[in-house]
Amino acid sequence: MVTVACDAKGPAAAEPFIAAARQEHPSLIDEKLLVAELYDVRNVPAAFWIDENGHMVRANDPIYAQRRNRETGEVTINHEYLDAVRDWVAKGSGSGYVMDEKRLDSRLPDLETDDMRAAAFFQLGTYLAQHGLPADAVAYFKRAHALRPQNWTYKRQAWSLGDIERDYSTTFQEAVKDPASGPFYPDLDLAKRST
Amino acid sequence: MATVLYQGGEASVDEARPEAGELWLTLPELSAATGWELKPEGVCKDEICVPVPAARQAALIRADLFNLTEFARMIEQSFAGDDTHGVWYFGPPGWEWKSRLASKDAPDFTLPDLAGTMHSLSELRGKKVFLLFWASW
Numbered sequence: 001m002v003t004v005a006c007d008a009k010g011p012a013a014a015e016p017f018i019a020a021a022r023q024e025h026p027s028l029i030d031e032k033l034l035v036a037e038l039y040d041v042r043n044v045p046a047a048f049w050i051d052e053n054g055h056m057v058r059a060n061d062p063i064y065a066q067r068r069n070r071e072t073g074e075v076t077i078n079h080e081y082l083d084a085v086r087d088w089v090a091k092g093s094g095s096g097y098v099m100d101e102k103r104l105d106s107r108l109p110d111l112e113t114d115d116m117r118a119a120a121f122f123q124l125g126t127y128l129a130q131h132g133l134p135a136d137a138v139a140y141f142k143r144a145h146a147l148r149p150q151n152w153t154y155k156r157q158a159w160s161l162g163d164i165e166r167d168y169s170t171t172f173q174e175a176v177k178d179p180a181s182g183p184f185y186p187d188l189d190l191a192k193r194s195t
Numbered sequence: 196m197a198t199v200l201y202q203g204g205e206a207s208v209d210e211a212r213p214e215a216g217e218l219w220l221t222l223p224e225l226s227a228a229t230g231w232e233l234k235p236e237g238v239c240k241d242e243i244c245v246p247v248p249a250a251r252q253a254a255l256i257r258a259d260l261f262n263l264t265e266f267a268r269m270i271e272q273s274f275a276g277d278d279t280h281g282v283w284y285f286g287p288p289g290w291e292w293k294s295r296l297a298s299k300d301a302p303d304f305t306l307p308d309l310a311g312t313m314h315s316l317s318e319l320r321g322k323k324v325f326l327l328f329w330a331s332w
Binding site for chain 2: 111153157
């Protein structure tokens with residue numbers, strides 16, 4: 001298992017979570033969000049399964065292993081997904097949870113020129129915010145959001161580096177309802193393929 | 196004076212001249228900031244040489260200055276510049292980002308952990324990898 005924190009605030013932001021999880025696997029920090037760009041991570045969490053040959057067999061699963069209800073404190077464990085992972089560990093390419101090329105294609109859309117323009121604006125904004133210029137970053141984040149409204153990473157990262165209401169004249173609830181943004185997460189498609 | 200962010204790297208270029216949204220660098224600055232070099236065959240880096248058609252010579256090269264933003268357009272590389280602070284970001288060229296994930300090969304990467312130790316995905320070849328992206332936001 002490898003986790004990647006795609007977080008412009010870097011190690012300082014990731015550390016409390018990594019420490020609390022007491023993980024034994026590599027917990028890596030993607031402070032420039034360039035690896036997130038490589039995998040086209042449009043929101044987090046996003047899980048990818050990679051086989052022994054370095055080939056992706058599942059992509060962009062929006063999953064948590066467990067969730068804590070903020071009000072009740074109750075922890076729900078995502079047994080179904082964890083069982084799917086165990087099935088893959090045991091059976092490899094024989095697991096019904098492994099996706100074929102066609103299903104994977106739908107989860108990994110080809111990038112267009114405007115997507116890369118959005119990525120460039122996002123990177124410029126991130127750099128400025130990380131170098132003491134968060135107010136100057138806003139204009140570039142806005143351009144990224146306009147060019148690629150379905151990318152929630154760009155929005156959520158930008159909001160966390162400023163003030164969503166002051167800088168972006170919106171609220172989280174309103175932003176999520178905007179039809180141009182599409183769904184917040186892709187479906188979690190745990191349907192087993194016919195083997 | 197400009198800061199050029201090029202494919203994950205960062206370089207200060209003292210002589211660089213932004214001009215009407217275009218970024219002109221001296222040839223040594225081009226090489227230092229991007230790894231590209233101007234050769235008779237064209238603009239070259241590692242095993243790649245991009246030929247410069249005659250019609251584009253003037254837009255690209257002028258009195259020992261190289262137009263990095265024009266070159267970016269030629270190689271379908273997105274860029275974004277901030278005039279106020281002289282910061283220019285350049286993304287991957289077209290041959291790197293187009294159909295990047297079409298083969299479904301997981302792109303290799305190298306990142307640090309909290310202790311600063313670097314780890315690469317390719318080190319895990321031969322094992323199944325569950326790769327999870329998350330954030331504090």
